Amino acid sequence: MVRKGKNVAAGTPQEELDARTIAMIDRLAGQMRESIEQGELPAMRLPVRSLGNVTYDKDKGYFELGRAEKIRTLSVNTARIFAQTLRLMATARTMIAQNDFATKREAYYVSKNWGDARFDEQAESDAVMDDIEALAAAQGLSREQLRFYPESHGGSVAGELTVLDRNPQTGEAIEIDCRGFGNGAYGIPRSVEHLQFRTRAKFVLAIETGGMFQRLNSHRFWEETKCILVEMGGVPTRATRRFIRRLSDTMDLPVWCFTDCDPYGFANIYRTLKVGSGNAAHINRFFCVPRARYLGVTPQDIIDFGLKDATHPLGRADIKRARDALKNDPFFAAHPQWISAIEQLLEMGVRAEQQALAKWGLNYVIEEYLPRKLANPTGFLP
């Protein structure tokens, strides 16, 4: 009942990426084979994926992996992980050839038939996958390109956008008009590398909560403002970040981020969207959104829009997160405007959700807040 699936049409960017990925796997396997044939112990050079090997350069715009490497040489102790690494790479190669994919969880289960090389825990297969991903990243290729997909949901999209996808089996072109879903929305797939876009939008609005997304979508906020609404649903998933990044790059669009006014909204949601995360530095270059700017809600908005009596006191976790951001986060350290904003928040001692604007009426956000903010994008936090 499974159809093997025609691979994507010849000459597409996807086909070129697939060819590069297979070439990378073949090159690595070839090196091993050569070592063995020359009577040497085969070895792999892997980037060190720890926080100590991460740098942030404001101009580059994302957390980046440093040059530290670890060398994994075949020995009695490493034989198992060596075999696992090779088998996982072979699995990736087969999946590319057959135009298939595996979630991280499935990849773990696939190993159950590998005899002694089987993974006992998913943590093991995830770690090996991260190593392979780091190798691929050095070649400009992401894990999705190796056909290992995340388990988690993408976000939702509505507005002035047509997504150009393909029938995964026949390769036939598919057009998805994101204006045409009524109160519903387009769910971002787990891999977005092959998607192309057509749009007349002027910006992307990336929204923290589902409730706010639904409000803006139901009132077709995107129609008059000519924008694309993306629901992040908390910290955006890899697929959502990559979708926004590719949209921003290929369609030359700025991205305005609209979250709650709290340290989680700043340091977890916005910062991850914009520059990536510290413990996945080997992939941030694909997943960061350099053109993201923070629209709000800002601490100053709490004052300017009279939200004080709709705030909540900062909790202990909020305060810790804010202090951590000031002390340890190279992104915030590089932006004095963010330092001021976080200090202001700590001084005020309160946080405000984006829904707090409902205090002035359910649609105050559409009638007042967003128009006033959008009139002055240069005022957005960097």
Add this chain to the structure above:
Amino acid sequence: MVRKGKNVAAGTPQEELDARTIAMIDRLAGQMRESIEQGELPAMRLPVRSLGNVTYDKDKGYFELGRAEKIRTLSVNTARIFAQTLRLMATARTMIAQNDFATKREAYYVSKNWGDARFDEQAESDAVMDDIEALAAAQGLSREQLRFYPESHGGSVAGELTVLDRNPQTGEAIEIDCRGFGNGAYGIPRSVEHLQFRTRAKFVLAIETGGMFQRLNSHRFWEETKCILVEMGGVPTRATRRFIRRLSDTMDLPVWCFTDCDPYGFANIYRTLKVGSGNAAHINRFFCVPRARYLGVTPQDIIDFGLKDATHPLGRADIKRARDALKNDPFFAAHPQWISAIEQLLEMGVRAEQQALAKWGLNYVIEEYLPRKLANPTGFLP
């Protein structure tokens, strides 16, 4: 910038529901007013929403609220909650008239302008909303009909289905072809009451995990089997449950549920989908899916499909949940086949995820497992 939004077209089921909802609110308000004019203290009769007031009748097919009532009479102690209840009902009435809605969180914030009647915590507004919902439920109306929407996501849909929605602003008809999303999917909106359907599908397949949904969708499993895939993403949300229920009712479709083989998959995901939840008994009649049957993964499947070495030992929480289901859950108590299955699971001492089928190859689930199961729907657990 907000357009008030034309209400739905005259004579639609939605308009009739709206009229009934407004009539209910007006009747209640009228009774209060009458009491006051006659010099009596106004009172509200509210169903008791506690587990003690819940019954399960196999033929009805859902957890149901009993007849116990509480009477809330206006007094010095109840003045605030009395005012809050009336204001929240007035908010619902306005939203229906303006074709708008509020998430539960927004409804809480709206109260910040009510002076002394403001809610201090969302828990307060949620409790009052539950009371109003229970009142409405007695009239066959749900909370969504009062225009209070849940914050959480709906599920995703792909396959042999066209959803008929309307442009929320103009009322214009919109057709959403769920075969046309490539690797993406249709995101279920937060309120589905107004949707209509067109389909040639033979069944609905409700799937626990996003990864499995993506696999079946990417391989267009729905095409040859003529089905509709719904991703539940764990315990299905209200919107997802109601969507499946309406689909099953209006299109006369059976619903096959495909989850992990563990007590969470049985007792939390499947049981909630089929009969609802114990602590929201006043609404289960709208949200249950009586035609749901459990396709798998069953404990017997672990044996029949050779999954033993891809299982995990039952954890303490699993065992507790399984024992609770056997001891305290009227749904399982009413079905001897379920009692046997749960006892078998406890005896085997292991659980299996739906992804465990990947042990036999990534697409074993499509090539072997599902065809064998689907050939014998009468073997599904009730």
